[in-house]
Amino acid sequence: MEPAADGVVHHGQRRDGGQQHAPAVVSLRELGLADVDAFMAWASDDRVMRYLKRPLCATREQAVAQIRDTVLGHPWFRAVCVSDGDGDGRPVPVGQVSVWPYADEGGRRANIGYALAHDQWGRGIAAAAVRMVVGRVFDDLPGLERLEAVTDVDNVRSQRVLEKAGFHKEGVLRRYIAGRGGGEARDAVIYSFLSSDRA
Numbered sequence: 001m002e003p004a005a006d007g008v009v010h011h012g013q014r015r016d017g018g019q020q021h022a023p024a025v026v027s028l029r030e031l032g033l034a035d036v037d038a039f040m041a042w043a044s045d046d047r048v049m050r051y052l053k054r055p056l057c058a059t060r061e062q063a064v065a066q067i068r069d070t071v072l073g074h075p076w077f078r079a080v081c082v083s084d085g086d087g088d089g090r091p092v093p094v095g096q097v098s099v100w101p102y103a104d105e106g107g108r109r110a111n112i113g114y115a116l117a118h119d120q121w122g123r124g125i126a127a128a129a130v131r132m133v134v135g136r137v138f139d140d141l142p143g144l145e146r147l148e149a150v151t152d153v154d155n156v157r158s159q160r161v162l163e164k165a166g167f168h169k170e171g172v173l174r175r176y177i178a179g180r181g182g183g184e185a186r187d188a189v190i191y192s193f194l195s196s197d198r199a
Contacts, residue, residue: 024082024120026128027091031071031079036063038079038093041117048115051152053178074098076137080116080129094120097129099137099147107143111150114161121157130165138195145195152177153187167191 031039042048043057043066054070057063071077076099081091095116101107112133116126138144149167151158163169170192175185 024123024125024128025091026125026132027081027083028078028097028129028132029081029091031067031077031093031096033064033067033072035079035093036060036067039063039067039096041119042095042115045118047118051155051158052113052115071096075101076110076140078133080114080125082120082125094125095129097133099133099141101141101144107141109146109148110137110141110144111148112137113149114158124164126161127164130161130167134165134193134198138198147193149191149193150177150188151191153189159189159191162191165193166197167193168197 037060040057040060040063043054043063046056049056054066057066078097079093080095080097082094083091095114097112097114099110099112101110112130114126114130116129134147137147147167149158149162150173151162153172159169168191170190173188173190176188178185
């Protein structure tokens with residue numbers, strides 16, 4: 001599904017135990033200190049953060065520090081927001097997506113990462129957000145030619161997100177990533193999306 005001219009994607013429904021959710025309207029915007037409580041919904045949840053290198057935010061103060069010290073100065077960091085048809089219509093942050101250019105490549109290559117609150121999984125929101133990123137990041141970051149994503153070999157959900165967003169699986173990198181806290185090196189799957197892959 002392509003974003004509308006305003007960068008908003010209206011996304012489908014899912015069923016959870018017989019309960020049908022209203023269609024989600026997905027959008028991206030900058031994440032700020034005022035979003036700390038929403039940020040805690042995913043940054044403090046080990047189910048969401050277990051494949052990320054960053055530590056869990058166990059307290060609100062840790063979340064404020066992470067937003068202040070990491071997010072606000074980041075070259076391309078956005079909140080993934082959702083407006084449900086059954087709410088008041090205001091976009092609420094339910095996740096994050098970031099693109100980090102590799103300095104040694106002169107901005108030609110960059111890495112994409114994302115996280116989504118657990119209660120939003122299975123609704124197509126992450127894939128919609130990643131599609132929105134590839135629709136604009138090549139224009140936002142002049143000279144960018146290649147967007148890469150590296151996922152733990154066991155993180156099948158993330159691999160599905162990337163495939164739905166049009167990324168190409170390139171292979172497995174053996175013993176490539178360390179777990180949170182410097183754990184044992186694990187295999188990873190690498191995906192790419194090139195500027196020439198845009199339709």
